[in-house]
Amino acid sequence: MQVPTYLKLSVAVALATIAMKTAAWWFTGSVSLLSDALESLVNLAGALFALAMVLLAAAPPDEEHPYGHHKAEYFSGGFEGLLILGAAVGIALAALQRLLDPQPVEALGLGLVLAIVSSALNGGLAWALLRAARQHRSMALEADGRHLLTDVWTSAGVVVALVAVHLTGWLWLDPLVALAMAANIGREGLKLVRAAADGLMDHALEPEVCADIETVLEGFRHATIRFDHLHTRRAGSRRYVDLHMHMPADWTLRRAAALRGAVEQALMAAVPGLRASIQLLPADVEAHFDDPRDLK
Template identity: 70%
Template sequence: MSVGAYLQLSIAVALATIALKAGAWWFTGSVSLLSDALESLVNLAGAMFALWMVTVASRPPDAEHPYGHHKAEYFSSGFEGILIFAAALGIVWAAVLRLLDPQPLQAVGLGLVLTVAGSVMNGALAFAMLRHARKQRSMALEADARHLFTDVWTSAGVVAGVLAVQATGWLWLDPVTAIAVAINILREGSSLVRRSVDGLMDARLEPEVLRDIDAVLARFRGPAIRFDHVHSRRAGQRRFVDLHLHLPAGWTLDRAAALRNAVEQALMSAVPGLRASIQLLPSDVEAHVDAVDVDETEDRP
């Protein structure tokens, strides 16, 4: 299944879950079940936005965006993080009102059956999506799957809370559970926002990928051939590396270009999705670079 197909499926599941959980809230009057339903609403909005952004990310490069549109995925996880904050505030608001005016719960058995049914659907989908997201390195899909998992855990907490209200008769436990759900949602939201900021700030490639790049360069290194100024960055599923290839000044341009081409081919076949920019320079000439002189393949343990 493609990333897009998973996101479409997650929209369908979110719709069904919202109906089930809204029903659970409607029958019981429980604010903690309302908080659970609101979280599913966030899932729906997040999945729809992610689907749109994955569609944008998969567009080929154009004149306006010559490096492609991969970073669109980072908007998706950032947006979902912001939605989560809004949902958490709404839950706290409803819970505080209920704390001030406690209400007994109705039809608890029916409410819990509906909630559990929704959670089982979410859990199965989240598990399948997370596995696929890891394989495809899709930020949007991973954000969506992680969010679904949070939803399953919060539902479990809410079910336990509602059962405890029934067992003890402590009506305040229902809004307190809802506030706990809100705090948990906030934690997840802030980690999503942090991840998308990392992506937008051009974090370098993963250490294991840098090791692969270094291994390729080692094959070409020689007494007269040197690589330096290796800089990398990530943009969604696309990876970039820039580096210098220093050669003896006496080489013909033909010979230098052939070596450059071989290095580029080797890098691209070692690291899928990599775009390499290799600058050719004579051994004793250094290009003007504004970046700090950090060779990423050498400063790792």
């Protein structure tokens, strides 16, 4: 299943959970269930924006974006994080108002059934999204999956709170749990915003991926062949490696280009989604790019 398909499924599940949670709030009058329904609206907005960013990220390079649009997915994570923060503020305000003016909870059984069913839907979808995010290295899927997972824990807290209210008659438990939910949701929103901002920077590839790259290069190293100035970076789901390959100065261009092609193909076969760029240099020539290693 492709990334856009997962996000379309997320939109469909968000619509279903909005309907169920809104009905649960309508029947019970619980402010914590209202908070849960509001978060589902954020889920829907986040999934729609994530879908738009994934489609943009898949667009081919153009004159203004010669390296493609892969980083667009990070905007999805940041946007969803901001939406979560906004929902947390709204939930907190509603909870504070209900804490000052407690209201009885009604039709508890039906409300709990609807909350549990919607939570189960979100839980299954969150598991699928996080698994797909690892497979496709998609920030958009990871952000949506983590948000849904937060929603599952939130719903679990709501169910516990409503049962406690029913058993004890302590009406203040309902808004108190809603406040705790707001704090938890806000924390998750901050984490998503931070991760999205961090992703827009040119980070090196994961240590295990760099180790795979080194293993491939080791297979080509020779007394007359060496590699240096190796740099890696991530851009959305795409991975890049740039390096210099030094070889004997008396080699023909055809022979040198053939070896470079073999190294590039081996690197891209070892690391899915990798784009390798190798600059050819004679063995006795160094390239200087204000690298501290070259200035020693």
